[in-house]
Amino acid sequence: MGILAWTWILVGISFALYIGIAIWARAGTSKEFYIAGGGVSPVMNGMATAADWMSAASFISLAGIVSFTGYDGAVYIMGWTGGYVLLALLLAPYLRKFGKFTVPDFIGDRYYSNTARIVAVVCALIVSFTYVAGQMRGVGIVFSRYLEVDIDTGVYIGMAIVLFYAVLGGMKGITYTQVAQYCVLIFAFMVPAIFISFQMTGNPIPQLGFGAAGEDGVYLLDKLDGLSRELGFTEYTSGSKSMIDVFAITFALMVGTAGLPHVIVRFFTVPKVKDARASAGWALFFIAILYSTVPAVAVFARTNLIETVSNSKYDELPQWFGNWEKTGLLKFEDKNADGIVQYVADKEINELTIDNDIMVLANPEIANLPNWVVALVGAGGLAAALSTAAGLLLVIASSISHDLIKKIINPNISEKGELLAARLSAGVAVLIAGYFGINPPGFVAAVVALAFGLAAASFFPAILLGIFDKRMNKEGAITGMIIGISLMLYYMLKFKFGIFDGGKDAVAGLAADWWFNFGKGGISPEGFGTVAMAVNFIVSVVVSRLTPAPPQHVQEIVEHIRIPSGVEAAQGAH
Amino acid sequence: MSKENMKAYWRENLKYLAILLSIWFLVSYVFGIFLVEQLNTIKIGGFKLGFWFAQQGSIYVFVILIIVYVKLMNTLDKKYGVHE
Numbered sequence: 093m094g095i096l097a098w099t100w101i102l103v104g105i106s107f108a109l110y111i112g113i114a115i116w117a118r119a120g121t122s123k124e125f126y127i128a129g130g131g132v133s134p135v136m137n138g139m140a141t142a143a144d145w146m147s148a149a150s151f152i153s154l155a156g157i158v159s160f161t162g163y164d165g166a167v168y169i170m171g172w173t174g175g176y177v178l179l180a181l182l183l184a185p186y187l188r189k190f191g192k193f194t195v196p197d198f199i200g201d202r203y204y205s206n207t208a209r210i211v212a213v214v215c216a217l218i219v220s221f222t223y224v225a226g227q228m229r230g231v232g233i234v235f236s237r238y239l240e241v242d243i244d245t246g247v248y249i250g251m252a253i254v255l256f257y258a259v260l261g262g263m264k265g266i267t268y269t270q271v272a273q274y275c276v277l278i279f280a281f282m283v284p285a286i287f288i289s290f291q292m293t294g295n296p297i298p299q300l301g302f303g304a305a306g307e308d309g310v311y312l313l314d315k316l317d318g319l320s321r322e323l324g325f326t327e328y329t330s331g332s333k334s335m336i337d338v339f340a341i342t343f344a345l346m347v348g349t350a351g352l353p354h355v356i357v358r359f360f361t362v363p364k365v366k367d368a369r370a371s372a373g374w375a376l377f378f379i380a381i382l383y384s385t386v387p388a389v390a391v392f393a394r395t396n397l398i399e400t401v402s403n404s405k406y407d408e409l410p411q412w413f414g415n416w417e418k419t420g421l422l423k424f425e426d427k428n429a430d431g432i433v434q435y436v437a438d439k440e441i442n443e444l445t446i447d448n449d450i451m452v453l454a455n456p457e458i459a460n461l462p463n464w465v466v467a468l469v470g471a472g473g474l475a476a477a478l479s480t481a482a483g484l485l486l487v488i489a490s491s492i493s494h495d496l497i498k499k500i501i502n503p504n505i506s507e508k509g510e511l512l513a514a515r516l517s518a519g520v521a522v523l524i525a526g527y528f529g530i531n532p533p534g535f536v537a538a539v540v541a542l543a544f545g546l547a548a549a550s551f552f553p554a555i556l557l558g559i560f561d562k563r564m565n566k567e568g569a570i571t572g573m574i575i576g577i578s579l580m581l582y583y584m585l586k587f588k589f590g591i592f593d594g595g596k597d598a599v600a601g602l603a604a605d606w607w608f609n610f611g612k613g614g615i616s617p618e619g620f621g622t623v624a625m626a627v628n629f630i631v632s633v634v635v636s637r638l639t640p641a642p643p644q645h646v647q648e649i650v651e652h653i654r655i656p657s658g659v660e661a662a663q664g665a666h
Numbered sequence: 667m668s669k670e671n672m673k674a675y676w677r678e679n680l681k682y683l684a685i686l687l688s689i690w691f692l693v694s695y696v697f698g699i700f701l702v703e704q705l706n707t708i709k710i711g712g713f714k715l716g717f718w719f720a721q722q723g724s725i726y727v728f729v730i731l732i733i734v735y736v737k738l739m740n741t742l743d744k745k746y747g748v749h750e
């Protein structure tokens with residue numbers, strides 16, 4: 093059976109599964125809609141968090157990015173896992189004890205102020221919308237590559253599926269579909285990785301395989317370092333970014349992870365404080381399975397690619413090369429007309445352009461794996477994109493129906509009315525996300541990485557200080573959040589979009605002006621969240637000490653969330 | 667729960683956090699970033715040690731840290747009678 097037929101079958105089966113789960117896990121109350129009734133087991137929640145968290149970018153693009161940046165790729169590997177330690181130790185158990193529905197709920201109550209609540213809602217919407225647009229695009233791209241429909245059609249199909257289970261099931265539906273999606277995506281990622289590891293090194297465990305030797309007895313990493321040197325690239329195991337930037341990006345991604353509303357809210361869904369702690373552990377465990385495999389896949393794919401393509405005759409290249417050339421992910425331009433592929437670091441001579449995504453998408457074909465494995469990767473990519481999109485849409489919907497409508501505009505709204513408002517907001521959010529998926533503003537891809545900086549600069553300090561600093565008051569937190577997110581937005585607009593210096597074309601030239609340059613290059617916009625976060629912390633603490641202490645009942649809330657006992661047991665487990 | 671007890675519970679919690687987060691910082695930022703070149707002179711199998719910490723080791727330590735934290739806190743909760 094061909095790849096296309098296999099793909100339709102696997103995607104069809106997985107979609108039927110998601111829809112089936114959505115019907116089974118319908119939300120009947122607003123509590124079920126926002127936090128799945130609060131009765132999700134820690135293991136299930138861990139799996140759902142892992143799927144929620146790992147987006148199309150983790151699944152499709154990450155291995156490619158690591159593959160082409162070598163050591164520097166560690167910023168993503170560590171940055172996108174280390175944040176869970178912060179979540180588990182500093183935020184999740186206390187937010188669970190606090191026991192509300194959303195992040196703005198916590199900010200609004202802890203800082204006894206609707207202004208704080210509104211600032212939090214605006215931050216949540218900025219972070220989530222920038223993130224979700226990229227996901228819908230991802231759904232469209234996977235559809236177009238595997239199922240030969242155009243990208244827009246792919247986005248429509250994705251919208252229809254997400255609309256169905258997010259609107260119908262709310263958090264409850266999303267949780268159980270995410271569990272299924274995790275299983276699909278991890279299976280799809282691991283099967284080719286294990287096959288290839290065994291093929292190249294004789295060791296089926298990819299995490300060990302890429303430290304082993306190939307058939308010729310040379311360690312794979314040494315070989316790749318050698319190949320990179322020969323072709324003029326930086327050695328694979330050394331980096332080219334400045335150390336301060338590697339530090340800043342890693343830190344911003346970790347702290348940003350811990351501050352992302354769609355991740356935090358997952359910890360409201362478990363019954364107890366101790367479940368929230370355990371659940372963060374499970375989440376990281378499930379994420380670590382993929383993230384520790386990524387560096388291995390990156391090494392296998394890069395080595396395979398160089399060995400197959402470099403200095404080979406174009407006419408004699410394998411079938412997959414032509415297939416992926418058609419999609420535009422591979423481009424060959426025979427500059428010296430010798431019919432041979434020159435793949436080198438020197439841009440003048442190099443004849444091959446490779447898209448990051450190909451390392452995961454084409455890997456099974458490059459390694460000659462069976463057609464069903466190739467098709468499986470398509471189903472996995474869709475699962476990764478859909479699960480993250482759904483989680484983000486729920487945050488957007490609950491920000492509107494719960495934080496704005498129920499808490500500020502119309503506190504007397506009935507339970508039924510609120511549930512209806514939540515469903516409508518989810519529906520509208522899907523339409524807006526779909527619109528951006530079909531008409532992607534040029535900056536979407538760039539902004540997704542910056543969503544972390546925005547979350548780090550706004551939420552993380554406000555939540556952390558809300559728990560660990562009893563003296564923190566509304567004046568401090570609000571000023572901190574506004575200054576933090578504004579500073580981050582300013583740096584991003586200046587150095588990522590060049591809007592103060594003549595637009596996109598000026599961006600490359602501005603890198604020399606990055607702040608905190610101690611001779612080896614400054615901090616990139618991706619890493620600036622670390623600085624903005626530090627500024628937020630300082631401003632919050634200073635302002636709070638110059639203004640009145642929070643009222644007694646708020647100080648009691650803080651004492652209350654610091655100990656696990658006394659939480660109302662959550663009911664309504666499925 | 668008395669004020670005293672609550673303070674003692676919180677202090678022990680903060681102590682755990684300080685220790686665990688120091689290890690978190692050590693494996694990722696110190697081993698994986700600041701000392702990466704020095705550690706890369708040591709090789710274990712095909713892995714340069716600094717590179718390994720940056721792309722593998724730190725992840726494993728992160729998982730272990732959370733497991734240890736969960737165990738420590740469950741014991742601490744029982745000790746002070748604040749478990750659910």
